[in-house]
Amino acid sequence: MLRVCNLKTFFRIGAGLFGRKRITVKAVDDVSFEIGEGEVLGLVGESGSGKSTVGRTLTRLEKPTSGKAYFDGQDILKLSARQFRPVRRHVQMIFQDPYASLNPRLSVEATLAEPLRIHGLAGNRSEAREKIGRILERVGLEPEAMKKFPHEFSGGQRQRIGIARVMVLAPRLVIADEAVSALDSSIQAQILNLIGRLQRENNVSMLFISHDLGVVRYVCDRVAVMHRGRIVELGGKSRIFSRPEHEYTKALLGAVPRIPRFDYTGREK
Amino acid sequence: MTLLGSIGSAVFGRWLATTGLIWLALVAISAVAAPLIAPFDPLEINPIERLSEPAPPYLFGTDHFGRDTFSRAVYGARMASIIGCGSVLVALFAGGLCGMLSAYFPQLGHVLMRVVDVLMAFPALLLALVLMTLLERSVINTVIVIGIVYAATTARILYGMTLKLKGEVFVDAAICTGAGHSSVLLRHIFPNLISPLLVQASFVFAFSQLQAAALDFLGLGLPPEVPSWGNMLAEERIYITRAPWLLIFPGALIILTVFSLNLVGDAIRDAIDPRFRGDIAGV
Amino acid sequence: MPLLDVSELEISVHSTGGDIAVVKGVSFQVNKSGTIGIVGESGCGKSLTSLAIMGLLDGSQARTTGGTVRFEGTELLGLTMRERRKIMGNQMSMIFQEPMTSLNPVYRVGDQIAEALRQHRSLTRKAARERAIELLRMVRIPRPDERIDCFPHQLSGGQRQRVMVAIAIACEPKLLIADEPTTALDVTVQKEILGLLRDLQEQTGMAVVLISHDLGVVAETCDFVAIMYRGKIVETGRAEDVFSSVAHPYTRGLLNSIPPVDRDVEVLNEIPGRVPSIEQNVPGCSFHSRCTIAAGICREIDPEFSTVSGKHEVRCHFALGSNNRAE
Numbered sequence: 001m002l003r004v005c006n007l008k009t010f011f012r013i014g015a016g017l018f019g020r021k022r023i024t025v026k027a028v029d030d031v032s033f034e035i036g037e038g039e040v041l042g043l044v045g046e047s048g049s050g051k052s053t054v055g056r057t058l059t060r061l062e063k064p065t066s067g068k069a070y071f072d073g074q075d076i077l078k079l080s081a082r083q084f085r086p087v088r089r090h091v092q093m094i095f096q097d098p099y100a101s102l103n104p105r106l107s108v109e110a111t112l113a114e115p116l117r118i119h120g121l122a123g124n125r126s127e128a129r130e131k132i133g134r135i136l137e138r139v140g141l142e143p144e145a146m147k148k149f150p151h152e153f154s155g156g157q158r159q160r161i162g163i164a165r166v167m168v169l170a171p172r173l174v175i176a177d178e179a180v181s182a183l184d185s186s187i188q189a190q191i192l193n194l195i196g197r198l199q200r201e202n203n204v205s206m207l208f209i210s211h212d213l214g215v216v217r218y219v220c221d222r223v224a225v226m227h228r229g230r231i232v233e234l235g236g237k238s239r240i241f242s243r244p245e246h247e248y249t250k251a252l253l254g255a256v257p258r259i260p261r262f263d264y265t266g267r268e269k
Numbered sequence: 270m271t272l273l274g275s276i277g278s279a280v281f282g283r284w285l286a287t288t289g290l291i292w293l294a295l296v297a298i299s300a301v302a303a304p305l306i307a308p309f310d311p312l313e314i315n316p317i318e319r320l321s322e323p324a325p326p327y328l329f330g331t332d333h334f335g336r337d338t339f340s341r342a343v344y345g346a347r348m349a350s351i352i353g354c355g356s357v358l359v360a361l362f363a364g365g366l367c368g369m370l371s372a373y374f375p376q377l378g379h380v381l382m383r384v385v386d387v388l389m390a391f392p393a394l395l396l397a398l399v400l401m402t403l404l405e406r407s408v409i410n411t412v413i414v415i416g417i418v419y420a421a422t423t424a425r426i427l428y429g430m431t432l433k434l435k436g437e438v439f440v441d442a443a444i445c446t447g448a449g450h451s452s453v454l455l456r457h458i459f460p461n462l463i464s465p466l467l468v469q470a471s472f473v474f475a476f477s478q479l480q481a482a483a484l485d486f487l488g489l490g491l492p493p494e495v496p497s498w499g500n501m502l503a504e505e506r507i508y509i510t511r512a513p514w515l516l517i518f519p520g521a522l523i524i525l526t527v528f529s530l531n532l533v534g535d536a537i538r539d540a541i542d543p544r545f546r547g548d549i550a551g552v
Numbered sequence: 553m554p555l556l557d558v559s560e561l562e563i564s565v566h567s568t569g570g571d572i573a574v575v576k577g578v579s580f581q582v583n584k585s586g587t588i589g590i591v592g593e594s595g596c597g598k599s600l601t602s603l604a605i606m607g608l609l610d611g612s613q614a615r616t617t618g619g620t621v622r623f624e625g626t627e628l629l630g631l632t633m634r635e636r637r638k639i640m641g642n643q644m645s646m647i648f649q650e651p652m653t654s655l656n657p658v659y660r661v662g663d664q665i666a667e668a669l670r671q672h673r674s675l676t677r678k679a680a681r682e683r684a685i686e687l688l689r690m691v692r693i694p695r696p697d698e699r700i701d702c703f704p705h706q707l708s709g710g711q712r713q714r715v716m717v718a719i720a721i722a723c724e725p726k727l728l729i730a731d732e733p734t735t736a737l738d739v740t741v742q743k744e745i746l747g748l749l750r751d752l753q754e755q756t757g758m759a760v761v762l763i764s765h766d767l768g769v770v771a772e773t774c775d776f777v778a779i780m781y782r783g784k785i786v787e788t789g790r791a792e793d794v795f796s797s798v799a800h801p802y803t804r805g806l807l808n809s810i811p812p813v814d815r816d817v818e819v820l821n822e823i824p825g826r827v828p829s830i831e832q833n834v835p836g837c838s839f840h841s842r843c844t845i846a847a848g849i850c851r852e853i854d855p856e857f858s859t860v861s862g863k864h865e866v867r868c869h870f871a872l873g874s875n876n877r878a879e
Contacts, residue, residue: 046738047709059445088447100438105460114456115446154826165446184593184765189809189822211738218811218820241813255743256813257768259795 001205002035002058002173007067007077009050009057027053029229031067035173038203042220042237044210044252050229051209055175058207059093060084071173089119092171094195096178098158102150108136108161109146115169131168139164139194156187160194167198174199175207180215192218213256217241225249286536289529296526299346307340311496320512330514332505341496342518348497349478349526352412356477357470359416364423365466371424372431373454382428388421393476394483401489411490415480419473430465434458464537471534475527482523498523553625554581555759556605556727562618563600563609563783565830572830574614575600576783582727582776585757589770589791591806592780595827598763601780602729604629605761606646607636623727642672645720647713649732654716655704661688661715662700668722687718691748710741717748724756731763746773767807771795776863779803782827782838789864799866802839837869845870 009028027050035041045051056062057077058069068075076087095101102111112132113122122128133143139160150158159179166174179195180188196219199206210216216223217237224234225248233246244250299306308326315335323330329338367385371378388396397414404410434440435458443457484490485499486506493500498519505515563575575597582588590598603609604616607628621628623644628636645668648654655664665687666680675683681700688696691714704712713733720728730749734742750773753760764770770777771791778788779800787800798804805823825842828834834841840850849869857865 046740056441061441061444085447085449088445093442093445095438095442097438101442103439103443103457103461106456114443114448114452118447118449118452156826162442165442169446185767185806186593186809186823187826189811189820190824192811193820193822212811213739214811214813217813218817238816251740253813255739257739257742257746257766257772258812258814259768259771259807259810 001037001072002207003068003070004034004054004058005032005068005070007031007054007057007069008065009053009062010065026050026229028057028064031226031229031231033224033231033234035205035207038199038205039222040199040206040208040220042208042210042216042223043226044213044216044223045226046211046252048228049226051211051226052177054226055093055177055207055209059088059091059175086119089115089121089169090172092166092169092174094159094162094166094174094176094179097182098155098162099150099182101162102158104150107147107149108132111150111161112136112146112165112168115165119169121169132164135164135168138198139167140190154187155183156191159183159191163191163194163198167202170202171204173205173207175209177209178211179208181210181212188215195219213241213253225252283536286532289532292525292529293533296346297350299343300350301347303344303347307337307343309337309340311336311341311344312494313337320508320515322512323514329518330512332501332512332515333508338501338515338518341501342498342522344496345498345501345519345522348408348491348495349481349522351408352415352481352491352497353474353477355409355412356415356419356480357473359413360419360423360473360477361466361470363416364420365427365462367420368424368427368429369431369454369458369462372428372435373450373458378428382424385421385424385428388417389425393418393480397480397484398487398489401484406489406492408491408495411481411484415477415484418480419476423469423473426465426469427462430462431458434461464540468534468538471530471537475530475534478523478527478530555584555586555624556582556761557622558601558605558619559622560619561601561604561621562616563597563604563614564617565600565614566612567831569831571617573617574783574830575604577619578778578780578783578785579619580776580778580785580788582759582761584726584759585753586776587753587760587762587774588776588778589762589764589774590778590780591764591767591770593765593806593827595782595830596780597783598780599731602646602731602761602763606640606644606729607631608646638672641668641725642723643725644727644729645723645725646729646731647716647720647733649735655712657704660701660703661707665700665715665719665722668719672723683722684718687722688715690721690752691715691718692744693718710737710744713737713741713745714748717745717752721752721756721758725758727759727761729761729763732765733762734769735765742769749773767810779806782830782834784838784867786839786868787864787866789860790862793861793864797860797864799860799864799871800839800868801843801845801870805842837867 007028008030011025011027013023013025031054033041043051043054053062057064064077067077069077071087071091076084079087109129109132112135113128116122116128116131122131132146136143136145141157141160153161176195180191183191192215208216208219220237222235223237223240224231225246226232227248233240233244233249240249241253244253313336317335318327318331319333319335321327321331327337327339329342331337367381371381397418400414400417404414440453440457443453481490481497482499482502485497486503488503490499491497501519502516505512508515559579561575561578562573564571564573578601580588590601592598600609600614605621609615616629623639655661662681662684665684669675669680669683685696685700688699693699693711693714707715734745737745746769749760752758762770762774774791777791777794778785779802780786781802787794787803794803798807808821809823811817811820823842828841836851836854840846843850855867855869857867858871859865860871
């Protein structure tokens, strides 16, 4: 459903006092991958590996230097802003920081009504309100939340609102950029379970960007490991986690602190 | 929303700012109800009573035409309010629009902000003088000129703040839901600029008072017959030894008003979004 | 006598509705060359506890309202700034989470290390510089004689945190307080920094108080742990005892909510609900509103510590005991 071919996103940064020296940062350097219908691809890497830039380029928040990204056979990187608008509905993004990603001056209802209005998904106010009420319930918030403003919620609840803003459009591809990294571990588990449930119920495809290998293992079907702008290893998650081939993947897995002798009580596969 | 509430508590939370607010309220009341408060016609000439000392019925004494200084001061509050409000409107609208659009559309900003840089290279008073010499002396023109002078600084400040907001995740999120330029600017960026704009308004108001007084004093501001605090200073400056009250009262009014505006402005600034606190350090 | 003895520490923060107790009767001890990990989620009071030990609560927002903090038998609470300065940076030092902001960008790293040395050891400029190079070598920064003249922005995040460690250990402190020292770092860098701390500890016999939200980090580095929830230690003991026989439902919930890297899990066991806000006064056990095994008594009586085994203590009426699968 999504096929990314040879994607490159370079940033040119002016250096020196008068900006004459120019440095090119190869944030994403020749990246290719595919995501199938209803599949979750994890994109792991450390800070500066370019994993977030991949997501931001696919949602057109950054301009690609070259490469193609076919969504339903259409190269979405070539479309004009106007042509891309209808595609946006199907390619949505969940952001990392639940404190920064909601406009502090908009109520929850206004935040969730905006995408509906832009994409003409609700005929009138009451229809929009009904849809918003339903989505709030699905993400585990009370309908009273509608009238409140972001500062009245905790981090976990805000991330639920962020997820509701995305899911209200019933997108086909969701890009989650460090969607749970800013949350405390007990809340993180709740949000991970929520994302997983919504993903399965709606058969959404997902690009799950994270630095946390445990989280990626829990959520994803396949995993791509990024290092310095490139994908160094890509494969099914059980293979990547049990038999990593690339040195970097091995180093990454080896560095994760483990809790010894703890008997896990979650349902294991 | 909590905006008004937080500004309210910030202003009333400090006695100094509260005093300032009370003073500004008095000025505003005088401006609105000048004909009711002023005991005499501010333009009425009475040569017999010229240069009389402050004593009833002339509370602030009379000037060299025998006009009642108190009445002129009350009408002066009216002028001060008109000049202040007018300049704030011009500065915030022109400057705010210019700064916001420049930050949002970088190509446009390249051109507009260079113009702003040129304007800011002039000392504020010099710029006002140059513009005033090109125009006729009138209330409207004074407002426009002072407005333009502070539009430049307003544009700079708003430019920086809009750039900051443009980098906020919630703006990215709005773009991702499919919001267009007008929607991003009006619904997502502008509402977050309202409180800093309020602070900026209070500072522009204060500085416009000083600027207007200076222009009047130099004989380039309001027409000489208009009772403004600056004009009163300009006209009576030669009597500073014989009748000092003619300068003390309008001078004190200007100082008190500007001081109060700065106090209130500071209080509002402390109440607003901490992200912008450092950006607005005066005009 | 333990090196650091924190006893019944109480901390309050100011709010519009009066003072709110955010750290309630926290007690723990650290022995020479020991490592204690204080774990909890944001707002549990772990960072305030560390700031209180260092005397960095200035009272404008939070202040200590009770308890004692003894360092080698000397009471630290109530010391004047002047008396405290003799201990701080010298016998006791601290590293913070943000390697970006805790170094002053306008000074060379060598000068920042030397500053601590010259203040407490009154070394000459030359001797301080030599010691600084030695310290950079100790924290394994390559080519220390060149790096000493770098500005902070010329170093990577991991190297900056190493410099912070170098500053902290410059005067060979007996106690190091590390507040989320690796949270802003990548896992590979985290592993190196934690390894570094462990090696330094072996070499110098320094004790460490590690504040972290990451149970994995604590499990790997600490020999003693304390788990905090809403301002109280709810479970404490030797790390191997706590992790092998988790007794408090909150500890178990936390451990269960971390997706493991070494096995596939179908559904994570989450802790329901969220931490009640600090303004809210929760009667009884502060965890009862989220606890799956809470009963009537939990809503009324706040449990005292009970011993599970040895030094392993827990505040729970229905401590899970040594059987891990008791759910």
